[in-house]
Structures are given as structure tokens and as C-alpha cells.
Amino acid sequence: MIKRSPSLTDQAKAHIKEQIVNNQYEGGRIPSESDLANELGVSRTTIRDALSRLEIEGSVFRRQGSGTFVNEPGLQIKSRLDEIWSYEAILQAHGYTPSTVLLDVHEKQPNELVRKSLNLAADDSVTVIQKIFVEDDEPVIFTENQIPTRLCAGSFTKDDFRLPVFQFLETLCRQRLNYYLSEIVPVSADKRLAKILGISQRKPLISFEETGYNDENEPVLWARSFFRDDLLRFRLIRWGV
Amino acid sequence: MIKRSPSLTDQAKAHIKEQIVNNQYEGGRIPSESDLANELGVSRTTIRDALSRLEIEGSVFRRQGSGTFVNEPGLQIKSRLDEIWSYEAILQAHGYTPSTVLLDVHEKQPNELVRKSLNLAADDSVTVIQKIFVEDDEPVIFTENQIPTRLCAGSFTKDDFRLPVFQFLETLCRQRLNYYLSEIVPVSADKRLAKILGISQRKPLISFEETGYNDENEPVLWARSFFRDDLLRFRLIRWGV
DNA sequence: TAGTGGTCTAGACCACAAA
DNA sequence: TTGTGGTCTAGACCACTAG
Numbered sequence: 001m002i003k004r005s006p007s008l009t010d011q012a013k014a015h016i017k018e019q020i021v022n023n024q025y026e027g028g029r030i031p032s033e034s035d036l037a038n039e040l041g042v043s044r045t046t047i048r049d050a051l052s053r054l055e056i057e058g059s060v061f062r063r064q065g066s067g068t069f070v071n072e073p074g075l076q077i078k079s080r081l082d083e084i085w086s087y088e089a090i091l092q093a094h095g096y097t098p099s100t101v102l103l104d105v106h107e108k109q110p111n112e113l114v115r116k117s118l119n120l121a122a123d124d125s126v127t128v129i130q131k132i133f134v135e136d137d138e139p140v141i142f143t144e145n146q147i148p149t150r151l152c153a154g155s156f157t158k159d160d161f162r163l164p165v166f167q168f169l170e171t172l173c174r175q176r177l178n179y180y181l182s183e184i185v186p187v188s189a190d191k192r193l194a195k196i197l198g199i200s201q202r203k204p205l206i207s208f209e210e211t212g213y214n215d216e217n218e219p220v221l222w223a224r225s226f227f228r229d230d231l232l233r234f235r236l237i238r239w240g241v
Numbered sequence: 242m243i244k245r246s247p248s249l250t251d252q253a254k255a256h257i258k259e260q261i262v263n264n265q266y267e268g269g270r271i272p273s274e275s276d277l278a279n280e281l282g283v284s285r286t287t288i289r290d291a292l293s294r295l296e297i298e299g300s301v302f303r304r305q306g307s308g309t310f311v312n313e314p315g316l317q318i319k320s321r322l323d324e325i326w327s328y329e330a331i332l333q334a335h336g337y338t339p340s341t342v343l344l345d346v347h348e349k350q351p352n353e354l355v356r357k358s359l360n361l362a363a364d365d366s367v368t369v370i371q372k373i374f375v376e377d378d379e380p381v382i383f384t385e386n387q388i389p390t391r392l393c394a395g396s397f398t399k400d401d402f403r404l405p406v407f408q409f410l411e412t413l414c415r416q417r418l419n420y421y422l423s424e425i426v427p428v429s430a431d432k433r434l435a436k437i438l439g440i441s442q443r444k445p446l447i448s449f450e451e452t453g454y455n456d457e458n459e460p461v462l463w464a465r466s467f468f469r470d471d472l473l474r475f476r477l478i479r480w481g482v
Numbered sequence: 483t484a485g486t487g488g489t490c491t492a493g494a495c496c497a498c499a500a501a
Numbered sequence: 502t503t504g505t506g507g508t509c510t511a512g513a514c515c516a517c518t519a520g
Contacts, residue, residue, distance in 0.1 A: 065498035180479040186445040204427040306517030
């Protein structure tokens with residue numbers, strides 16, 4: 001029943017998570033680690049790894065000497081700030097069926113902040129990709145990606161640029177996006193942003209300023225994104241020490 | 242040299258982290274897991290646990306078949322959004338030496354949102370604690386905590402309320418704060434907030450709305466906090482899939 | 483091919499909670 | 502006292518990278 005690849009840990013995690021969301025555990029009590037190990041035919045270590053991940057993502061909590069339990073509040077979280085990858089995926093998690101609109105693609109000289117963040121030489125240019133994510137004709141997210149032009153040498157179609165940026169980088173620039181270093185910045189909608197997102201001027205917004213790194217730990221992407229607070233809220237779990 | 246308690250994993254993690262920040266690893270290359278295990282006299286599993294935690298917090302990255310390396314960009318992160326507890330600690334991590342000013346303490350009937358978040362009965366009241374964190378006479382954070390009054394029965398001094406709220410709950414209400422479920426909300430400074438934080442009206446701000454849970458996974462605290470964006474920026478790492 | 487990290491095992495002992 | 506999660510071990514085999 002259980003095979004390798006995906007890893008046993010991943011399969012165990014998926015199995016337990018499925019039982020949780022289907023409410024198969026009476027009183028929110030998850031079987032003991034030994035029982036789960038026997039049931040799935042794996043070692044207790046493997047089960048512990050799976051449960052640790054479920055604990056970090058907030059699905060369960062553990063009490064030494066007592067047991068492991070379903071964490072109802074943690075299950076509510078739809079968009080975990082520290083896990084999100086593509087904005088399409090976030091919106092889908094919220095029950096939306098978003099479409100992506102490509103606003104503009106052009107090449108330019110980056111400003112000082114971007115040049116520094118991406119370790120660019122003085123004459124390097126960046127390719128700017130501006131997109132909005134729309135739900136029911138309502139813009140929800142506006143995002144602007146800047147990629148060093150030398151990374152994406154080649155010719156692209158409009159459809160290529162419409163791809164999620166991590167996919168664009170992976171399939172067309174051979175750069176696997178590994179992680180973002182993100183900064184949360186509050187802004188007030190200026191005229192341009194108000195028009196793009198269909199909101200009134202001066203409305204307060206959350207924005208992300210982030211640098212994306214590849215597998216070699218080199219910066220390959222600088223992005224700034226703006227979110228319609230009334231349509232999309234970010235949540236996270238902050239663990240104690 | 243290495244003893245139990247704190248755990249071997251914690252000691253190993255601390256040891257490696259110290260070598261990293263003191264730049265003891267040439268070229269940012271961390272010794273192999275086996276070497277570290279031999280050097281510290283523990284098993285490879287213990288070393289792997291320590292390295293995993295350092296990887297999650299962004300201090301190192303690993304490449305299968307190649308090795309483990311110092312992650313310079315990750316070391317820049319001062320306030321990890323998903324980990325930190327008291328605001329004093331956050332500010333200290335930023336190099337500040339903050340002081341806490343108790344603005345007001347009073348009892349009131351909570352609004353509907355708070356009542357629901359804290360699972361309160363219709364006639365339960367909450368104790369409201371308002372504080373600001375000040376650096377060099379500049380207010381940086383304004384926070385308002387609401388705790389069910391029945392939890393903090395007893396008499397308190399002004400100094401008690403000045404404690405970090407997790408400490409107040411732990412020592413005076415016997416409630417260990419386990420985690421927060423937080424929501425990030427953009428706001429525009431109104432007259433009152435502008436006055437408290439010493440900024441101009443309509444300035445965009447980040448705020449947190451959060452519910453704190455105890456060890457029994459019961460909500461024990463509702464809090465709302467506002468941050469001076471020009472003095473304090475939140476950063477986080479977003480990992481790929 | 484040698485060395486690295488990734489996964490997994492079986493079993494030990496401990497700390498803690500509940501009956 | 503019993504059963505739970507927390508920590509740790511020694512060793513196995515695999516997947517990948519680099520010389």
C-alpha cells in the first residue's frame with residue numbers, strides 16, 4: 001500500500017492530514033506515534049517527521065505524556081504567509097478561480113535598490129513583467145517582477161510571460177526559485193495603483209518587496225506586489241519559544 | 242564538554258551558529274554532517290536536527306551531494322515574523338534599547354469580534370492593556386491587549402501590566418502562551434493613532450490582529466498592534482515547494 | 483569513484499500526564 | 502503504573518555532485 005517516492009514521510013503526512021480533514025479522528029485525538037507506525041508499516045521516526053511537519057504548519061499540536069491532537073484554529077489558515085508560492089495558488093486556496101492579465105513587459109535600467117539586491121553590474125538591464133490577478137473582473141493582486149535580462153536571453157511569447165514567475169524562471173531561464181526574502185511594507189494607494197486595482201486613492205495596502213534566490217543562492221528576481229486588503233488577508237502562525 | 246539539558250541538538254545548533262557568526266567556516270562551507278558528529282561526539286541524527294533548524298531559520302542551506310553552506314542573505318533577517326515573542330525582543334534584535342510605557346488599563350465589554358475570537362459568554366468582560374514601546378522618545382509600537390477578566394482575577398500593580406504580555410499571562414494568570422494566530426491588516430493612521438505614534442494622519446501602517454492560545458489550545462488573548470514602518474520592518478523567508 | 487546530504491530503521495532511555 | 506511524546510544512537514542504503 002505504501003511505496004517509496006514520494007518519501008514515506010510525505011505519504012504518512014498526507015495520510016494523516018487526510019484523516020484529519022475528513023474528521024476521522026474521534027475527539028480530535030490522533031493515534032499514538034507507535035500505533036501510526038504499526039498501522040502504516042513504517043518506523044516511529046518516519047511518523048514523527050510527518051507529525052512534526054503537521055505541527056509546524058499548525059494542523060496538530062502535541063503534548064508530552066498526553067498525546068497528539070487536531071489543532072482546529074490552525075486548520076483555518078488558508079494562506080500561510082511563509083509558504084505561499086504562486087499567487088494563483090493563494091487565490092485558489094481562498095476559493096477563487098483567478099485569471100492572470102499581463103499588463104506590460106519591457107526592458108529597463110534598474111534603480112539602485114534593485115541593482116544592489118540583484119548584484120547587478122552598472123550596465124545590466126532588467127526585464128520588467130507587470131501582471132494583475134483578477135477574480136470576477138475584480139483585480140486582487142498587482143505584481144511587478146524584475147529579472148536580470150541576461151538570465152532570460154531568448155524570445156518569448158506573451159503566453160510565456162503569463163506563467164507564474166517561478167515557472168517562467170524554471171522552464172525558460174533554467175533558474176529554480178528556491179526561496180524569497182520578503183519585506184512587508186505598508187503603502188497608500190497612489191493614483192496609478194488606485195486605477196490598476198480599482199480602489200480609491202489613499203486606501204492603505206499591504207505590499208511585499210522581495211528578492212528571489214535560486215538553488216545556487218544567487219538573487220535572480222526582484223518583485224513588488226500589492227494586495228487588495230478587502231479581498232485577501234494574510235494570516236500566519238507565530239510560535240512561542 | 243557537551244552535556245545533556247539543554248538538549249544535544251540545541252547545543253549542537255548553538256555551537257554551529259556561533260562558528261557561523263564568528264566566520265569560522267572558510268568560504269562559508271560547513272563541515273560534513275559526519276565530521277560534525279565526530280567532532281561533537283554525537284550521532285549524525287542529532288547534527289541533522291540541528292542543521293535542519295538552522296536551515297529553516299535561514300542561516301544555512303544544503304545541497305545534496307555537495308555540502309552545507311552559510312546562507313548570507315538569511316543571516317540578515319533580524320525579526321522573523323513567525324517566531325518572535327515580545328516586542329521588546331524584536332526591538333532589541335534591531336539594535337534598539339526600548340522602554341515600555343503603560344498608557345492605560347481598564348475593564349470593558351468586548352466587541353463582537355473579540356467575544357467570538359475568545360469564545361466569551363455574553364456577560365464576560367475583558368481587561369484592556371494599552372502600551373507603547375519607545376526608543377529615544379520615539380514611539381515605535383502601539384499595542385492593545387485584551388484578556389478575559391476572569392483569567393486575571395486578583396490585584397495587580399502598574400508594574401505587573403508593564404510586563405511583556407506573555408510573561409504577565411504566565412506568572413500572574415497561569416496561562417502559558419503557546420502561539421498566536423495572526424492576521425496582517427493595513428491601516429491608515431487616524432487622529433488618535435497619529436497622536437500616539439507621533440506620525441502624521443493618513444500615514445499607511447501595518448497592524449497585526451492576533452489571537453493567542455494557551456497550552457490547552459484555548460484562546461486567552463486578543464491583541465492589536467500598530468508599527469512605525471519607518472522604524473521597524475518585518476521580514477520573512479518564503480520557502481519554495 | 484569518493485564524498486556529500488536525504489531517507490529510513492529498530493531500539494533505547496527519558497520526562498511527563500493521567501488513571 | 503502505564504502510555505504518551507521527546508531525545509538520541511548506530512548503522513543502512515539511496516541520490517546526487519564533483520573531480
